[in-house]
Amino acid sequence: LVDIVHFAEAGFLDESATVDIAFVEGSVSTPHELDRIQQIRANSRFLITIGACATAGGLQALRNMHDANEWIAGVYARPEHIELLSDSTPIREHVKVDLELWGCPVNTRQVLTAVRALLFGVPPVEETDKVCLECKRSQTVCVLVAKGEPCLGPVTRTGCGAICPQVGRDCYACYGPAETSNTASLANRFEGLGLQPEAIARRFLFINSHVEPFNAEGRKWLEKAHE
Ligand code: SF4
Ligand code: SF4
Numbered sequence: 001l002v003d004i005v006h007f008a009e010a011g012f013l014d015e016s017a018t019v020d021i022a023f024v025e026g027s028v029s030t031p032h033e034l035d036r037i038q039q040i041r042a043n044s045r046f047l048i049t050i051g052a053c054a055t056a057g058g059l060q061a062l063r064n065m066h067d068a069n070e071w072i073a074g075v076y077a078r079p080e081h082i083e084l085l086s087d088s089t090p091i092r093e094h095v096k097v098d099l100e101l102w103g104c105p106v107n108t109r110q111v112l113t114a115v116r117a118l119l120f121g122v123p124p125v126e127e128t129d130k131v132c133l134e135c136k137r138s139q140t141v142c143v144l145v146a147k148g149e150p151c152l153g154p155v156t157r158t159g160c161g162a163i164c165p166q167v168g169r170d171c172y173a174c175y176g177p178a179e180t181s182n183t184a185s186l187a188n189r190f191e192g193l194g195l196q197p198e199a200i201a202r203r204f205l206f207i208n209s210h211v212e213p214f215n216a217e218g219r220k221w222l223e224k225a226h227e
Contacts, residue, residue, distance in 0.1 A: 001119060018043045021118060023111070027053040029060060029088040041095040048114060049091045052104035056176050057210035061088040064210055065219075089210065099124050102157050104174040104207050110159055127159045128179040131171050134162035143170050150190045150203060155181035155213075176208040183217035197225035 004010065005017045022044035028034055041047055052058050063071060064087045072079040091097055101110045110127075117124040131153035135142060143165050144151040151170035153162065157178040164171045177183075183204065190200045204218035 021046045023048050023050050024091060025051045025054050027057045027088045028091060028094055030084050037091055037095055046098045046118060048099045049097050050101045050106045052207045054091050055100045055102045056208040057088045057090050059207050061210035063088060102176045103159055129158040130154055130178040131156045131158055131162050134158050135165050138162060140165045148193050150193055150195055152203060154186050155183050174207050176211060177214055181213055183213045187217055187221060197221045201225060
């Protein structure tokens with residue numbers, strides 16, 4: 001049913017192939033990646049982005065709040081050999097994306113569900129509920145209520161099966177923001193738990209720092225930290 005035509009890590013190489021489905025991971029961070037994603041879009045019927053870098057800009061998008069050239073100059077002996085765009089951005093900011101699979105990393109179920117839907121000719125369903133709902137379905141004890149952990153599950157998109165709360169730790173939002181997330185209310189709750197403004201900012205400015213409402217919430221608490 002499925003022919004893999006380009007998957008460098010698995011040994012299939014055909015960069016300019018025309019395909020039914022292109023799965024793309026990674027953010028757009030360099031001029032080369034910008035050209036490449038436009039070529040992939042032109043050669044693909046469906047373009048699906050997978051993972052936090054492709055859907056949100058990734059951890060490397062933390063540089064968007066700073067001058068990346070200053071950092072490069074501080075780290076590399078010959079910074080002139082490094083070509084990069086000023087920001088690390090998700091793929092949908094550059095080309096049309098048909099489906100986004102969020103998560104760092106995504107899991108097998110998400111990918112297979114999307115492929116199966118497309119093979120059956122039906123639109124894949126996007127998961128936009130919150131991680132809390134998965135906790136309730138699996139009767140997992142809430143770490144925010146029971147242990148006072150600063151869990152981001154109330155504002156995080158579902159899909160992982162709430163695997164962190166299931167082992168007794170707080171969610172750090174690797175699946176990105178859920179639909180209609182009340183980040184302001186959750187941040188106030190974190191303050192009530194005793195977190196300092198900078199620590200609250202860091203909760204939101206992490207793997208998915210470039211996307212809203214995480215970016216605005218994180219910046220708000222960073223400003224409070226520097227008042
Ligand atoms: S543990 Fe976190 S994700 Fe689970 S119900 Fe509590 S706040 Fe929500
Ligand atoms: S519980 Fe949160 S941090 Fe853990 S895998 Fe799921 S979304 Fe990611």
